[in-house]
Amino acid sequence: MGVKVGIIMGSQSDWPTMKEAATILDELGVAYEAKIVSAHRTPDRLWDYGKTAVDRGLHVIIAGAGGAAHLPGMMASKTRVPVIGVPVQTRALSGVDSLYSIVQMPKGFPVATMAIGAAGAANAGLMAAGILAISDADLAARLDDWREKLSASIPQEPQDE
Ligand code: RP5
Numbered sequence: 001m002g003v004k005v006g007i008i009m010g011s012q013s014d015w016p017t018m019k020e021a022a023t024i025l026d027e028l029g030v031a032y033e034a035k036i037v038s039a040h041r042t043p044d045r046l047w048d049y050g051k052t053a054v055d056r057g058l059h060v061i062i063a064g065a066g067g068a069a070h071l072p073g074m075m076a077s078k079t080r081v082p083v084i085g086v087p088v089q090t091r092a093l094s095g096v097d098s099l100y101s102i103v104q105m106p107k108g109f110p111v112a113t114m115a116i117g118a119a120g121a122a123n124a125g126l127m128a129a130g131i132l133a134i135s136d137a138d139l140a141a142r143l144d145d146w147r148e149k150l151s152a153s154i155p156q157e158p159q160d161e
Pocket residue numbers: 009010011012013014038040064065066067068088
């Protein structure tokens with residue numbers, strides 16, 4: 001069985017954002033693949049990816065795109081593998097365009113939409129790990145440990161910068 005998490009993005013320019021998801025998965029020891037799959041520029045690639053996702057053993061797809069961000073929704077239309085959408089921050093409209101493009105799916109084809117930008121991509125990694133942890137006790141323990149460390153790193157009181 002191959003990797004269970006697919007990270008896909010509409011463009012090379014999305015990678016600095018989507019790398020945040022990859023970094024989280026690295027930290028948690030979760031294997032993934034990362035691919036450029038554009039809804040507009042490579043629609044056949046999108047179709048093939050969605051068509052083969054279940055048979056290839058993918059359990060979660062993290063899909064990031066910016067602007068007219070149709071990749072996550074189209075992928076959700078093509079496969080029942082859960083899709084986590086990441087709205088990439090755009091220069092023109094600050095990512096609100098991406099967010100609206102991803103979040104407003106019609107009934108029947110959900111995309112679990114994260115926050116705009118880097119935080120959303122990191123949370124997508126954590127969400128994917130949480131889904132896999134339901135049936136992976138070792139990963140569940142690593143995720144619990146990661147969360148505890150984050151909580152412990154938050155100071156009780158603010159400091160002057
Ligand atoms: C979208 O268009 C991509 O997801 C990217 O966020 C945006 C801009 O792409 P590039 O012109 O930088 O390749 O399809």
